[in-house]
Amino acid sequence: MSAAPSADFLAALHEYQPLVRRVCRLYCQDADDRQDLFQEIVVQLWRAWPRYVPQPDAKLSTWLYRIALNVAISNLRQRTRRPASVDVEGEAWHLAQPVEASAYEPEEMAALYRAIDRLSDVDKAFVLLYLEDRPYDEMAEILGITQNNVRVKMHRVQDKLRRQLLHK
Amino acid sequence: MELDDLRRQWRQPEPASMPAPLSAAALQQLLARQSDDVVAKLRRNAQLEMAINYALLPLSLGVAWLAPVLWVRLWGGLLGLIALVCIFYFHRKVGLLKSMSNPAGDLRAYLLRLTTGLRSLIRFYYRFTLAMVPLVCLLMGIMTLTSTTKAVTPTKIWIISAVLVALCAVIYLPTAHITKRYLHWLYGQHLDRLEGQLRELNDGPEA
Numbered sequence: 001m002s003a004a005p006s007a008d009f010l011a012a013l014h015e016y017q018p019l020v021r022r023v024c025r026l027y028c029q030d031a032d033d034r035q036d037l038f039q040e041i042v043v044q045l046w047r048a049w050p051r052y053v054p055q056p057d058a059k060l061s062t063w064l065y066r067i068a069l070n071v072a073i074s075n076l077r078q079r080t081r082r083p084a085s086v087d088v089e090g091e092a093w094h095l096a097q098p099v100e101a102s103a104y105e106p107e108e109m110a111a112l113y114r115a116i117d118r119l120s121d122v123d124k125a126f127v128l129l130y131l132e133d134r135p136y137d138e139m140a141e142i143l144g145i146t147q148n149n150v151r152v153k154m155h156r157v158q159d160k161l162r163r164q165l166l167h168k
Numbered sequence: 169m170e171l172d173d174l175r176r177q178w179r180q181p182e183p184a185s186m187p188a189p190l191s192a193a194a195l196q197q198l199l200a201r202q203s204d205d206v207v208a209k210l211r212r213n214a215q216l217e218m219a220i221n222y223a224l225l226p227l228s229l230g231v232a233w234l235a236p237v238l239w240v241r242l243w244g245g246l247l248g249l250i251a252l253v254c255i256f257y258f259h260r261k262v263g264l265l266k267s268m269s270n271p272a273g274d275l276r277a278y279l280l281r282l283t284t285g286l287r288s289l290i291r292f293y294y295r296f297t298l299a300m301v302p303l304v305c306l307l308m309g310i311m312t313l314t315s316t317t318k319a320v321t322p323t324k325i326w327i328i329s330a331v332l333v334a335l336c337a338v339i340y341l342p343t344a345h346i347t348k349r350y351l352h353w354l355y356g357q358h359l360d361r362l363e364g365q366l367r368e369l370n371d372g373p374e375a
Contacts, residue, residue: 005195014189022178039198042190046199048272063272070271070278071205073365112174122368125275130171131178144274145369158171 009049013042016064019132020045023065026128027072029117041071058141065142069128073121115164119157126150126157206358207282210289211265218258225251239314246307253303257296264289279366286359290351297347298340305336 005013013020020041028034045067052063116127129139139154140147190198202208228251231244268285271278309332313320 005192005199010190010192010195013195017189039201040203040205042195042198043201043203044271048270051270051272066274066278067271069275070273073275074271074278074282074362106177108174109177112178120365120368122365131175133175133179142274143369144276144278162171 005046006049009046012049012060012064013045016061019061019064020068022132023068023072023128025113026116026124027075027121029113037072037075041068044071059138062138062141065129065132065134065138069125069142073125075121111165115161118164119160123157123160126154127161130154130158205269207265207269211262211269214258214261214265218255218262221251221254221258224248225255239310242310242314243307246303246310250300250303250307253296253299257292260292261289264292276366276369279362279369283359283362283366286355286362290355290359294344294347294351298344301340301343302336305332305339308332308335 020038023041024034024037028037045064048067052060054060116124119127125143126139129142134142136147136150136154139150143150145153202212225248228244228247232241232248233244235241235244264285268282273281309328312328313325
């Protein structure tokens with residue numbers, strides 16, 4: 001797995017890195033866990049990249065959301081802390097580290113993250129896709145359920161989130 | 169603040185919190201690290217154990233073929249048989265884990281694949297462990313019969329066989345119980361969580 005990443009993979013990752021970071025921010029409150037999850041998602045994207053076949057009616061973002069969410073939700077990683085990031089040394093890597101997000105978050109966003117954190121992992125996926133403004137048909141493709149089901153669940157999840165925001 | 173306002177803010181992070189894009193060198197370093205995922209770890213372990221068994225197989229068959237003493241030859245043959253069973257087991261295990269380690273596809277299909285794979289893995293491990301009990305008892309019987317310096321009479325063979333069958337029966341139940349508990353401790357919480365998520369996703373107007 002140490003083969004040089006292809007230029008098209010690097011370009012895709014460059015474009016969608018903020019998206020992957022947002023998924024990690026949503027699923028992990030702890031900065032170290034977030035970093036571990038980011039690394040795991042990137043590794044899985046890299047492994048899946050050779051099998052990715054661009055199709056006219058399928059967006060790269062859909063493929064990427066699927067993998068990022070699948071990895072974040074299934075999360076069969078051991079929760080024991082280990083200095084995973086230490087493996088990746090060098091100035092280049094440190095430049096890529098996110099600045100601790102909470103230091104720059106406005107109070108509204110901090111409250112939103114606290115409210116999201118109280119939801120289940122599956123509900124978080126709905127919240128993510130809602131915040132990312134994805135259309136219902138793409139949500140259905142990412143989650144593997146019908147659009148009708150997405151609509152119903154989305155209303156429920158939004159209600160839950162509103163209640164959580166009120167009880168901050 | 170309304171959810172729609174939060175949604176607008178969500179996609180416009182503060183510039184200071186934006187991470188720098190990964191360079192090719194940083195990405196290569198990141199990709200060189202081994203996956204933290206439990207499935208990836210299980211797969212690596214299974215591949216290592218399979219390699220050990222592949223190395224053991226010709227060794228034990230060599231002993232079975234070339235050893236001058238009968239009991240050593242029998243031992244070699246049985247160890248070779250166990251190595252063969254283990255190779256089959258690890259091939260199946262690696263295949264199962266491989267099918268579980270691809271996170272492409274929609275969330276529901278992926279959760280279903282993980283749940284089914286994990287259940288198969290548990291069932292397979294359980295059956296394999298229980299199948300090894302009589303095999304180990306047989307190995308012990310051969311060891312006892314072949315290592316004795318006194319003459320082996322038919323009565324002695326019957327007594328040893330009866331003792332081994334009884335031993336096998338006594339070991340079988342605790343082994344089954346302990347294996348079940350061990351597997352539950354190892355995979356139970358993952359399986360419960362995955363099944364819960366699948367139920368949550370399936371629970372809808374059409375469910």
